Amino acid sequence: MATTTATVSITSADLVPGMPVSINASSTLYQTGTTTGLELVEMGRGTLTEASGTDALADALGTADTTNWVYICNKSTNVEQYMVIGIHDTILGHLGSEEWLWIPWNMSDGDAEIFIEAEAAGSIDYEYAIYRSTNTLPASDKA
Amino acid sequence: MATTNATITINSDIMSYSGSVSTEMTMKKFGSTVGIEETTGLQVKKFNATTAVEIVANTEGTAGKGSKVYIRNTGSSTTDFFYVALNNNAAGATTTETIGRLYGGDWMLMPWIATAATTHDIVVAPSTTNTMTLEYMVFQE
Numbered sequence: 001m002a003t004t005t006a007t008v009s010i011t012s013a014d015l016v017p018g019m020p021v022s023i024n025a026s027s028t029l030y031q032t033g034t035t036t037g038l039e040l041v042e043m044g045r046g047t048l049t050e051a052s053g054t055d056a057l058a059d060a061l062g063t064a065d066t067t068n069w070v071y072i073c074n075k076s077t078n079v080e081q082y083m084v085i086g087i088h089d090t091i092l093g094h095l096g097s098e099e100w101l102w103i104p105w106n107m108s109d110g111d112a113e114i115f116i117e118a119e120a121a122g123s124i125d126y127e128y129a130i131y132r133s134t135n136t137l138p139a140s141d142k143a
Numbered sequence: 144m145a146t147t148n149a150t151i152t153i154n155s156d157i158m159s160y161s162g163s164v165s166t167e168m169t170m171k172k173f174g175s176t177v178g179i180e181e182t183t184g185l186q187v188k189k190f191n192a193t194t195a196v197e198i199v200a201n202t203e204g205t206a207g208k209g210s211k212v213y214i215r216n217t218g219s220s221t222t223d224f225f226y227v228a229l230n231n232n233a234a235g236a237t238t239t240e241t242i243g244r245l246y247g248g249d250w251m252l253m254p255w256i257a258t259a260a261t262t263h264d265i266v267v268a269p270s271t272t273n274t275m276t277l278e279y280m281v282f283q284e
Contacts, residue, residue, distance in 0.1 A: 004155035008250055010213060012147035015282075017184055021147065023185070023280070027217050027248040029155075033222050041157045057149055065236040067244055073166050085254065090151065090229055090240035090262070093254025096209055099168045101253045102151055104227065104243025108236060129153065129164060 002037045004029040004131060005100060006069070026031040031133045032067040040132040045075075046124050048083065055081035057114045060107035064132035068107055070114055073100040075125040083124060094119075105130075145178045147282060149211075172284050174207035181283040189276050190225075190269045195234045199265035199281055203221060204257030208284040212255045212265060216246035217276045225277060226268045227251065232259075234268035244270075245277075255281070256268075 010023040010042040029038045048055070057072070074083045076097045086109045095101060105114065120122045146169060148246040170179040183203065190196065204210035216225055228234035228241040235241060245251065257263055269275050 002155065002157040004153065004157060006250070007152045007154075008149060008213075008252060009255075010149045010252075015145040015147050015179070016165065016184065021182075021185075023213065023258065025248075025250045027250055030221055030246065033224075033246075035221050037157075039157055040160060052203060065222070066200070067246070069243075071151070071164060073168075079171065080174055082174065087240050087242065091256050092229070092242070093211075093256040094173060094207075094209055095254050096171050099171070099254065100149075100151055100166050103251045103253045104245055104249065106236070106241060106243040108238070108241045112240075122207075127147060127164075128160070131155075131157075139267065 002039045004038055020132040029069055029131055038131045038133060040135050041129065043129040045127045048116060049122045049123045050118050050121060054115050054117040057116045057128060058130050060110055061136040061138065062107055064109050064134055065106050066133040068105040068133055069131040070103050070105045071100065071129040074098065075127060081120045081122060081124050083126060084119060086115050087112055088117045146182045165277040166281055168222050170211055170282050171209060175247055178221055178223055179282045179284055182274045183281040185278060185280045187276060187278045189274055191274045193272060195266050197264045197266050198279055201257050201259055201261065201263040203281055204255055204283050206259040208258050210255045210257050210284050211252060213281040214245065214251045214277065214279040215250035220247040223273055223275060228266045229263050230266050234239040234266045
């Protein structure tokens with residue numbers, strides 16, 4: 001069985017005056033409702049341009065309403081370049097330069113793709129990793 | 144200017160070669176090098192019903208900016224979970240738009256556009272009437 005852990009540390013000495021912020025959390029990624037570790041992963045790196053419009057980073061291929069995790073990082077160092085991240089028709093937020101996100105993704109139905117979009121001129125490099133409970137490969141058009 | 148850093152580390156042996164991730168970010172205001180300067184502080188809430196509950200109203204951030212939201216299920220159950228959604232009054236398996244499930248110990252950190260509409264309130268729904276606890280913090284712009 002594979003073991004995947006995700007750990008976060010959030011710190012700030014001056015966000016709340018006189019009260020430093022220090023959050024540390026760690027979780028093990030399990031298949032839906034079990035103690036069996038996730039065993040499917042897709043990792044990659046890509047480049048987006050504003051002209052490319054909205055793209056699906058990942059389609060909801062697999063069993064609906066399950067445990068899956070998504071990591072995305074905007075690798076641009078230009079603060080004017082950001083990524084729009086969302087699920088189907090809903091924007092979650094703006095991922096600024098050198099920022100990352102970590103979200104659960106239950107693939108609630110077939111229309112729950114993770115979409116990404118680049119804003120501002122130039123190209124944006126990004127990295128991602130998707131850990132899934134299940135995955136169904138797209139059908140081939142081979143005759 | 145405040146400085147808030149967040150580091151994620153993912154270690155995994157799913158693949159036969161290294162699949163580790165380690166990335167640090169400084170939470171910045173939208174399109175700026177200036178750090179986020181406002182927060183709700185860390186909030187803790189207990190739940191013992193499956194009713195969907197709004198934990199963050201869209202008015203707690205400025206629409207279209209660079210707010211971030213941290214949420215963690217502080218429990219240890221591998222069967223009980225929270226649905227987390229962007230919605231005005233619900234969160235469930237197929238609610239538009241449910242993001243995902245947080246089981247015991249699971250955490251998430253996401254950018255939040257805080258669109259000025261109830262469609263961008265952050266709502267959670269426990270899967271059980273067993274008592275579960277959620278901690279969450281909004282880093283606001």
